[in-house]
Amino acid sequence: MTIHPGSAHRELTGLLDTDAIRKDFPVLQRLLHDGQPLVYLDNAATSQKPQQVLDALNTYYEQHNANVHRGVHVLAEEATALYEGARDKVAAFINAPSRDEVIFTKNASESLNLVANMLGWADEPYRVDSDAEVVITEMEHHSNIVPWQLLSQRTGAKLKWFGLTDDGRLDLSNIEQLITEKTKVVSFVLVSNILGTVNPVEAIVRRAQDVGALVVIDASQAAPHMVVDVQALGADFVAFTGHKMLGPTGIGVLWGRHELLEDLPPFLGGGEMIETVSMSSSTYAPAPHKFEAGTPPIAQAIGLGAAIDYLNGIGMDAVAAHEHAITRYAVERLLEVPDLRIIGPRTADDRGAAISFTLGDIHPHDVGQVLDEQGIAVRVGHHCARPVCLRYGIPATTRASFYLYSTPAEVDALIDGLHHVRSFFGAG
Amino acid sequence: MKLDSMYQEIILDHYRNPHGKGLREGDAEVHHVNPTCGDEITLRVKLDGAVVTDVSYESQGCSISQASASVLNDLVVGKSVGDAQKVQEAFLELMQSKGQSEGDEEVLEDAVAFSGVSKYPARVKCALLSWMAWKDATAQALAQRPE
Ligand SMILES: Cc1ncc(COP(=O)(O)O)c(C=O)c1O
Ligand SMILES: [Zn+2]
Numbered sequence: 295m296t297i298h299p300g301s302a303h304r305e306l307t308g309l310l311d312t313d314a315i316r317k318d319f320p321v322l323q324r325l326l327h328d329g330q331p332l333v334y335l336d337n338a339a340t341s342q343k344p345q346q347v348l349d350a351l352n353t354y355y356e357q358h359n360a361n362v363h364r365g366v367h368v369l370a371e372e373a374t375a376l377y378e379g380a381r382d383k384v385a386a387f388i389n390a391p392s393r394d395e396v397i398f399t400k401n402a403s404e405s406l407n408l409v410a411n412m413l414g415w416a417d418e419p420y421r422v423d424s425d426a427e428v429v430i431t432e433m434e435h436h437s438n439i440v441p442w443q444l445l446s447q448r449t450g451a452k453l454k455w456f457g458l459t460d461d462g463r464l465d466l467s468n469i470e471q472l473i474t475e476k477t478k479v480v481s482f483v484l485v486s487n488i489l490g491t492v493n494p495v496e497a498i499v500r501r502a503q504d505v506g507a508l509v510v511i512d513a514s515q516a517a518p519h520m521v522v523d524v525q526a527l528g529a530d531f532v533a534f535t536g537h538k539m540l541g542p543t544g545i546g547v548l549w550g551r552h553e554l555l556e557d558l559p560p561f562l563g564g565g566e567m568i569e570t571v572s573m574s575s576s577t578y579a580p581a582p583h584k585f586e587a588g589t590p591p592i593a594q595a596i597g598l599g600a601a602i603d604y605l606n607g608i609g610m611d612a613v614a615a616h617e618h619a620i621t622r623y624a625v626e627r628l629l630e631v632p633d634l635r636i637i638g639p640r641t642a643d644d645r646g647a648a649i650s651f652t653l654g655d656i657h658p659h660d661v662g663q664v665l666d667e668q669g670i671a672v673r674v675g676h677h678c679a680r681p682v683c684l685r686y687g688i689p690a691t692t693r694a695s696f697y698l699y700s701t702p703a704e705v706d707a708l709i710d711g712l713h714h715v716r717s718f719f720g721a722g
Numbered sequence: 723m724k725l726d727s728m729y730q731e732i733i734l735d736h737y738r739n740p741h742g743k744g745l746r747e748g749d750a751e752v753h754h755v756n757p758t759c760g761d762e763i764t765l766r767v768k769l770d771g772a773v774v775t776d777v778s779y780e781s782q783g784c785s786i787s788q789a790s791a792s793v794l795n796d797l798v799v800g801k802s803v804g805d806a807q808k809v810q811e812a813f814l815e816l817m818q819s820k821g822q823s824e825g826d827e828e829v830l831e832d833a834v835a836f837s838g839v840s841k842y843p844a845r846v847k848c849a850l851l852s853w854m855a856w857k858d859a860t861a862q863a864l865a866q867r868p869e
Contacts, residue, residue: 659784674759675758689761719785
């Protein structure tokens, strides 16, 4: 890894002690392709895991493994306490008024599908039917588009969306026409995984509340990187996914307001979610269990709890400050590269640490390949947000995304790598 | 460097100056996409009797997918459908070889340059995109024929 000459790094403030943090992440010690250090800049796809999370998973399986909520033996009680303890950690992390508002799912996609299905099967006043409208945005991840398309196809509800401005922000100019008395649900991403944009929650929530619509927030790219306080957000549902916040794959969260979870019907049926069952009908357990059919991802929830402990140990404000400094530096340096166009905000203000760009007419797939040869992992493609690529008239982007262990030297490595890409394809 | 085995000079040449690009009249048209990286191709096949008289295409995507469409045009236009299908099969086999095959230069000509690509699983789909589109379009063109 090369250090940028003149080391502008000294002027960066708010950086974490990444030397210490990186020691906790075994995979960051890896050397690739004959000795190149791994420069992992694909954190928006998934984060790496610290030893503390790996240990929590192992200890659970080595010492406590049992099914939860069903046994009277020691292991079953320990497993249940650990699993429910993870729920307490999540509830505190997002400032949920009650632990019973935290539903474990397998990922953010399942969380969003769960909300869409609760509302599709609900009674009035929540029911989404052919008179209803659902509002999303053009910058959603496919996980927050397709469930609503399915819902509207099945119910006849009308799907509408906010468009985007040229600099990668939501165009709120027609908010009054978009969110109307007919709107039953407004669902939007807090931080875009492709553009990096941090969206103005307050303006959207206020309008939605004025017309009595429910608000769903996709916090998949927010919960790992900043303080997410569900009470301050003012939403009705908040979804996120464990693997992007140092936790294992296979665990996601849906937070929902207590009254809603009481009123709304279950989606998946099975063990765990019932009170009594007869052959003709069943009654359901109270939330959150009503929405957790079957054996849950126990180890994964415990792993997520350990990830939250790790994040709390550093402090989410400190994580956000670190990423802000890295993002500011990265935006600045990327704009030095000839022919590079940032797709999304061109400053570090109201922006997260995922930065998409195009590089002249060199296809992102080729950019990613040549970077990989230098040990630099980025993501290329449409990042599960194809409408954004269509909006900006590009087939795909290259995306670098940072996290709490990212360093300015890694930004420099990316920049050097991009210069190499240009010369490799004869552009510079 | 290992990269040079993928980005052979022949491939980069085809990428910069693609042969036969642009849509012309055809007997069948298909549109194929490679969802992993967004490569797309619209391809038409023109047959005259048993001979492939034209393969025209509009495409966007990475260098590998673009170069491979250009090489396809070189290799199959002017051949009988049967011979062209043999080339297609040989190319498919080469791309599935995981770097183990060098390809038969007699049959594959410039396309042997893609043997390095076969080592990169994520890129094999890029190289095969136009060939699969051609196979599909040819089958449709043949199926449309009056008995
Ligand atoms: C903004 C956003 N929403 C939803 C998701 C879906 O997360 P998962 O694949 O874990 O369900 C992602 C991750 O790719 C994302 O970035
Ligand atoms: Zn490709």
